[in-house]
Amino acid sequence: MSVGSIVLVVLVLAALGYFFGRRRAVAASAKSGVKLHSLSGYYGQTVALFTAVPALLLMVAWLFVQPIIIESRVSDMIPDSVIPQGGALSLVMSDVRQIAGGLDAVLANTELSEEALNSGEVDFTTIRARMAEVGVALAGDVPQEVYEAAKAYRQGADIGRLMMTVAVIGLALGLLAWSMRRIEPRMRARNVSENFVQALLIGSSTIAILTTVGIVFSLVFETINFFKLYPASEFFFSTVWNPQFRGGSDLGILPLLWGTLYVSLVALLVAVPVGLMIAIYLADYAGSTLRSFAKPAIEVLAGIPTIVYGLFALITFGPFLRDWIAQPLGLGSSSSSVLTAGLVMGVMIIPFVSSLSDDIINAVPQAMRDGSYALGATQSETIKRVILPAALPGIVGAILLAASRAIGETMIVVLGAGAAARLDLNPFEAMTTVTVKIVSQLTGDTEFASPETLVAFALGLTLFVITLGLNVLALYIVRRYREQYE
Amino acid sequence: MTDMTAATPAKSPSASEARTRRRNASERRFRLMGLIAVAIGVLALVGLLVSIFANGASTFRQTYITLDIYLDPARLDKSGARDIEEISKVSTFGYAPLIEDSLAAAMAERGLTGIDADDAADLISGEEPAMLRRYVLNDPSQIGETVEFNLLASGRIDGYYKGRVTMASAELDRNVSPEQLMLADELKEAGILTTRFNWDFFTNPDASDTRPEAAGLxxxxxxxxxxxxxxxxxxxxxxxxxxxxxxxxxxxxxxxxxxxxxxxxxxxxxxxxxxxxxxxxxxxxxxxxxxxxxxxxxxxxxxxxxxxxxxxxxxxxxxxxxxxxxxxxxxxxxxxxxxxxxxxxxxxxxxxxxxxxxxxxxxxxxxxxxxxxxxxxxxxxxxxxxxxxxxxxxxxxxxxxxxxxxxxxxxxxxxxxxxxxxxxxxxxxxxxxxxxxxxxxxx
Amino acid sequence: MNMLSDAAAEKALVKKMNEVNYKMVGKDVSVYYGEKRALFDVNLGVRNNTVTALIGPSGCGKSTFLRCLNRMNDTIQGAKVTGLLTLDSKDIYDPDIDVVELRARVGMVFQKPNPFPKSIYENVAYGPRIHGLARSKAELDQIVEASLQKAGLWSEVKDRLQESGTGLSGGQQQRLCIARAVAVSPEVILMDEPCSALDPIATARVEELIHELRANYSIVIVTHSMQQAARVSQRTAMFHLGNLVEEDDTDKMFTNPSDQRTQDYIMGRFG
CATH class of the missing domain: 1.10.3720.10 (MetI-like)
Structure with a gap:
């Protein structure tokens, strides 16, 4: 049974459970003359919740665990001789999965029967032709063992699916019966179902933790694999980035980090002064007409997807910089450059800085301003001498958050900064960043055994650690700052 | 401000006035900086949107060539049995000549010459024979009929009417020649080539590298x-x-x-x-x-x-x-x-x-x-x-x-x-x- | 929870309760908000069909005591209640007691009128609905009408039951809140400065209503206004700095209080 129909069955059972649970409660109350503790609907609700929720959770867990079990069993079937020199088991396993998928397609689209396949009547050459017919093209030679493993993989998946169907629907039915049985008028159905709902609420809020765990787990796991294939010291200290898909690559992170920091620096040099001045001007100076149209305009800037900025950098701003500034000055001939990406990214971060600064400046108590004005200070003197110093920690926090955003930004640098890893000072040169390289190493046909692919996870981990550090520091500073005025 | 500084007795009036002037000037500078910052923000937004719209607005108009195409049974269904299996054996290449012939006929009718049929057919998107084939497979009973189609012009022709391609650039371009552009102009005068709203952009799937005109969302x-x-x-x-x-x-x-x-x-x-x-x-x-x-x-x-x-x-x-x-x-x-x-x-x-x-x-x-x-x-x-x-x-x-x-x-x-x-x-x-x-x- | 360990004291309490016909009794009630102690060993009873006024300067603990009576203090984080509180001789802080049921029996009207931003009808019908008090629409209509009658609001709103409760005037809103409390047929009604947000005319109307409600309910009212306490209540309890100063017949309290602090407060020397 497909996942969709299992879900449907469980939901129908739950709906029936609600209906009959409610009826049963009303009937029991009428028969025994005992008043129901809760409204009758709550009795139905307990049945429905107990029927649906555990069963669906079991199904989700099963979907996660089943592939792991099957993989480990099937991979035992593959002898070492089949694994190509220098390759890895995971590569062969991806072949196995592909063939298994192909077999499914063949069975679905041709007259070939399940029995014929499993009895071994059809040999692999026929199957291969059939697969090509239904649009599954296999690359390279496929050893007999791999074909057998693919068949076992399919069978495992089929059996697993059957077991899952039985287990999930069985669990739903079992809990349906159990929760029906325990209905009696004195049962505190409202409390039971409310506790159940509260457990669900708690479960939902732990998704945030699970996400973080998932991120850390996936990054660390593959990074360790990477460092098994490639020395960590080289990765962190080499100044050369030169991946070769035939092996023997140089994968030093330093030029990427340099590009990242350089672009971010340019972006911050634009965004911080402009953003800060916008916040100050709109809060303290602007008339209501200007504010009513400038404020939304700045907010719109924040709502525009980064791909739009990227495209702008690629087709308008980059060529403009090259034709009007870089080439006349003889500084470079590339339309993608640190300056292109940095300036466009600066514009992207302006609203971020200005709205954070706005919050922070507004947190400075009015009494402080009044005190300054009462001494005869001008508005700008009050801002420069009183408000900004008072708000400084908060603004530093805001700048750190902006920096973290600049470092993690992807699309603008993919389209605007270029792809060449370079340690250079000329801002009109194309350079590349950590995020650009994550994208280029992980898109296209990726095989998860080569250091050239796995390096992306190490880059991702580096990026994650840097941005996390900045965020935690910034949030800490901002929180401390807020507490000061609360 | 003047009141306050004037009330400071220790300084001479002129010194305090100068000081006040300086302070007020700095106030004005600060205010101007703020205004400039706001202007940068707003101009960036305007520039961004204008650039995107200037580059993209033309996408919503597309050049089409309208032709009556005779769905020749001799080419599409030799057996004449209208058997779908048989018809589907005719590949996309089998449909290209239908378009080519139809265009040649339309040109001949209007006395347009000076270009060979093959080059003339290049005015039409390479995507269209496939479209024609889908049309026929969808409704084989149309075979033998003459049906009017709006065919996409090729990307270069479309670009010509959007200013991307010029006679000068066509000289250097392997994919289009000035003769083809002139033919396009003549077809336009004849009303065969028109520019219309581009619904296909919203419904077509992506297209290959060489057929931008057919690419859609x-x-x-x-x-x-x-x-x-x-x-x-x-x-x-x-x-x-x-x-x-x-x-x-x-x-x-x-x-x-x-x-x-x-x-x-x-x-x-x-x-x-x-x-x-x-x-x-x-x-x-x-x-x-x-x-x-x-x-x-x-x-x-x-x-x-x-x-x-x-x-x-x-x-x-x-x-x-x-x-x-x-x-x-x-x-x-x-x-x-x-x-x-x-x-x-x-x-x-x-x-x-x-x-x-x-x-x-x-x-x-x-x-x-x-x-x-x-x-x-x-x-x-x-x-x-x-x-x-x-x-x-x-x-x-x-x-x-x-x-x-x-x-x-x-x-x-x-x-x-x-x-x-x-x-x-x-x-x-x-x-x-x-x-x-x-x-x-x-x- | 400090259960009464002293059996003799408990017996005496029950005896006393039977004598004066207490509805609710607090014995050695103390309340802590985190580290801070807000109420010190208060002993106070609520009599049947009587209006009990709690008076005292701001922050004296009178509202805190009121909120103990229907366990609204449960909603405040870090609040802890010790001592014994009973309703019809049953401990209301007993783990077996469903707080929801308790609050249905001990209704509450708040300082600021707080109707739900729903129709007048829905405001009154909400309580009966969640407690399953009506088996049919007609029955529910009846409860709503009766409750609005009791709150003296029926004639003013009967033609616009579907209009929003928040559109009423302040005094009407407060009477709507009283109707809402009455609709679940409580035995005790707690009122936390119910007139402090109302103008004098609306206040008079609500006070009149309290007077009428005494026939069927025990009422505890927290008030800042000495005149109001004198007008509406039969018993008055004076709180000061978290302590119960004294509790007596209202007439006696206002003419001849036994404690100097009460006298000072009534004379307006502090508070």
């Missing part, structure tokens, strides 16, 4: 729609549930603190890291298919959750405690007070936050690149729910995809796609604003 729009559905269905209930717990029930303890810190940090984790998460967990670990909306939807859900949680908590906080007291006072349980009163009152705020979260998710590109949504997809995904597992593209990814192609006509398409994306976003934000205005409540 159909698959991308559908893929984005599927993902938004998944994001909405998952992130709204989970986000609201998490917010209710954190705002209304959670005791102050280590676990709560941990969750709070996590949410604050997830909101600031670079989007590409979520892409890595999706690739490692959903594709490699769970084994979901690449390029599938379901994976994109899950990744975007995780990204959107912090936004929704933050907005929902603010909305819940805005409901005054007196409402909770009122409900508890008549004997409602805490859960009843929250679900009967607090949540409905916070709903406009929750929905506004959700729409803004969805809008963010709709424009998100980087994580989708990593889970394989850049793949060249020409097939429409099936209807949901199976379609969630079929390969698809997404609007912002389609933009990225087109920027990576060689033909400059794709830049026009990319800008056009951005306009479509921005219109969607505008629409969503308008709904959010209306919701906020309509249901805003002052306590």
């Amino acid at each position: 159909g698959v991308a729009i559908l893929g984005s729609l599927y993902m938004m559905l998944i994001v909405l269905v998952l992130s709204l209930p989970i986000g609201v549930a998490a917010s209710i717990y954190l705002e209304e029930f959670a005791p102050r303890n280590r676990l709560t603190d941990l969750i709070e810190v996590n949410i604050a940090n997830l909101a600031a984790v670079p989007s590409i890291v979520f892409g890595i998460l999706g690739l490692a967990v959903f594709i490699n670990f769970v084994g979901l298919p690449q390029s599938a909306p379901v994976v994109g939807g899950l990744v975007l859900t995780l990204m959107t959750l912090p936004t929704i949680i933050i907005a929902t908590r603010a909305a819940l906080k805005a409901v005054p405690p007196s409402i909770r007291d009122a409900a508890l006072g008549v004997g409602a349980s805490k859960m009843q007070a929250i679900f009967h009163h607090v949540v409905p009152l916070a709903m406009p705020g929750i929905l506004t936050g959700t729409i803004i979260g969805l809008a963010q998710a709709l424009g998100e590109t980087a994580p989708l690149l990593l889970i394989g949504m850049v793949a060249f997809v020409r097939e429409y995904p099936a209807g949901p729910p199976e379609g969630f597992f079929d390969p698809a593209s997404a609007l912002p990814v389609q933009v990225y995809n087109w920027t990576q192609r060689g033909d400059p006509a794709f830049f026009e398409r990319a800008s056009g796609a951005i306009i479509v994306l921005l219109v969607f976003l505008l629409f969503m934000n308008l709904i959010a604003i209306i919701l906020r205005r309509r249901f805003e409540r002052r306590w």
Whole structure:
């Protein structure tokens, strides 16, 4: 049974459970003359919740665990001789999965029967032709063992699916019966179902933790694999980035980090002064007409997807910089450059800085301003001498958050900064960043055994650690700052 | 200001006046800097939008060539049995001559000469024979009839009428010659070649590198729609549930603190890291298919959750405690007070936050690149729910995809796609604003 | 929870309760908000069909005591209640007691009128609905009408039951809140400065209503206004700095209080 129909069955059972649970409660109350503790609907609700929720959770867990079990069993079937020199088991396993998928397609689209396949009547050459017919093209030679493993993989998946169907629907039915049985008028159905709902609420809020765990787990796991294939010291200290898909690559992170920091620096040099001045001007100076149209305009800037900025950098701003500034000055001939990406990214971060600064400046108590004005200070003197110093920690926090955003930004640098890893000072040169390289190493046909692919996870981990550090520091500073005025 | 400084007796009047002047000048400078900053912000927005619209607006008009095509049975169905199996054996190449002949006939009728039929046929998009074949296979009874078709002109011809291609550039171009452009002009005069609104852009799937004129957003729009559905269905209930717990029930303890810190940090984790998460967990670990909306939807859900949680908590906080007291006072349980009163009152705020979260998710590109949504997809995904597992593209990814192609006509398409994306976003934000205005409540 | 260990004291309490016909009794009630102690060993009873006024300067603990009577203090984080509180001789802080049921029996009206932003009808019908008091629409209509009658609001709103409760005037809103409390047929009604947000005319109307309600309910009212306490209550309890100073017949309290602090407060020397 497909996942969709299992879900449907469980939901129908739950709906029936609600209906009959409610009826049963009303009937029991009428028969025994005992008043129901809760409204009758709550009795139905307990049945429905107990029927649906555990069963669906079991199904989700099963979907996660089943592939792991099957993989480990099937991979035992593959002898070492089949694994190509220098390759890895995971590569062969991806072949196995592909063939298994192909077999499914063949069975679905041709007259070939399940029995014929499993009895071994059809040999692999026929199957291969059939697969090509239904649009599954296999690359390279496929050893007999791999074909057998693919068949076992399919069978495992089929059996697993059957077991899952039985287990999930069985669990739903079992809990349906159990929760029906325990209905009696004195049962505190409202409390039971409310506790159940509260457990669900708690479960939902732990998704945030699970996400973080998932991120850390996936990054660390593959990074360790990477460092098994490639020395960590080289990765962190080499100044050369030169991946070769035939092996023997140089994968030093330093030029990427340099590009990242350089672009971010340019972006911050634009965004911080402009953003800060916008916040100050709109809060303290602007008339209501200007504010009513400038404020939304700045907010719109924040709502525009980064791909739009990227495209702008690629087709308008980059060529403009090259034709009007870089080439006349003889500084470079590339339309993608640190300056292109940095300036466009600066514009992207302006609203971020200005709205954070706005919050922070507004947190400075009015009494402080009044005190300054009462001494005869001008508005700008009050801002420069009183408000900004008072708000400084908060603004530093805001700048750190902006920096973290600049470092993690992807699309603008993919389209605007270029792809060449370079340690250079000329801002009109194309350079590349950590995020650009994550994208280029992980898109296209990726095989998860080569250091050239796995390096992306190490880059991702580096990026994650840097941005996390900045965020935690910034949030800490901002929180401390807020507490000061609360 | 003058009063204050004048009241300082220690200084001579002229010195204090000069000082005041200096201070006022600095005040004006500061004010001007502020104004410049605002101007930079607004000009950046205007420049961004103008550039995108200037580049992309022409996407919505497309050059077509209208021809009567005789669906020759001698070529399409030699047996004459109208057997679909037989007809489908005629490949796309078998249809190209029909178009070529029809164009030649139209030219002859109007006395247009000086170019050989082969070159003339190059005015028409290479995509069209395939279209013709689909048309015939769809309705074989049309064989033998003469049917009028609006055929896409090739990208270069289209570019000629949009100013991208000129006679001078055609001299140097292998793909188009000045003679072909002149023919196009003559066809235009004859009314065969026209420029019209480009509906195909919204419905066509992507096209190959050499056929920008046929590339459309159909698959991308559908893929984005599927993902938004998944994001909405998952992130709204989970986000609201998490917010209710954190705002209304959670005791102050280590676990709560941990969750709070996590949410604050997830909101600031670079989007590409979520892409890595999706690739490692959903594709490699769970084994979901690449390029599938379901994976994109899950990744975007995780990204959107912090936004929704933050907005929902603010909305819940805005409901005054007196409402909770009122409900508890008549004997409602805490859960009843929250679900009967607090949540409905916070709903406009929750929905506004959700729409803004969805809008963010709709424009998100980087994580989708990593889970394989850049793949060249020409097939429409099936209807949901199976379609969630079929390969698809997404609007912002389609933009990225087109920027990576060689033909400059794709830049026009990319800008056009951005306009479509921005219109969607505008629409969503308008709904959010209306919701906020309509249901805003002052306590 | 400090259960009464002294059996003799408990017996004496029960005896006394039977004598004066107490509805609710607090014995050695103390309340802590985190580290801070807000109420010190208060002993106070609520009599049947009597209006008991709690008076005292701001922050004296009178509202805190009131909120103990229907366990609204449960909703405040870090609040802890010790001592014994009974309703019809049953401990209301007993783990077996469903707080929801308790609050249905001990209704509450708040300082600021807080109608739900729903229709007038829905405001009153909400309580009966969640407690399953009506088996049919007609029955519910009846409860709503009766409750609005009791709150003296029926004639003013009977033609606009579907209009929003928040559209009423302040005084009407407060009477709507009283109707809402009455609709679940409570035995005790707690009122936390119910007139402090109302103008004098609306206040007079609500006070009149309290007077009428005494026939069927025990009422505890917290008030800042000495005149109001004198006008509406039969018993008055004076709180000061978290202590119960004294509790007596209202007439006696206002003419001849036994404690100097009460006298000072009534004379307006502090507070």
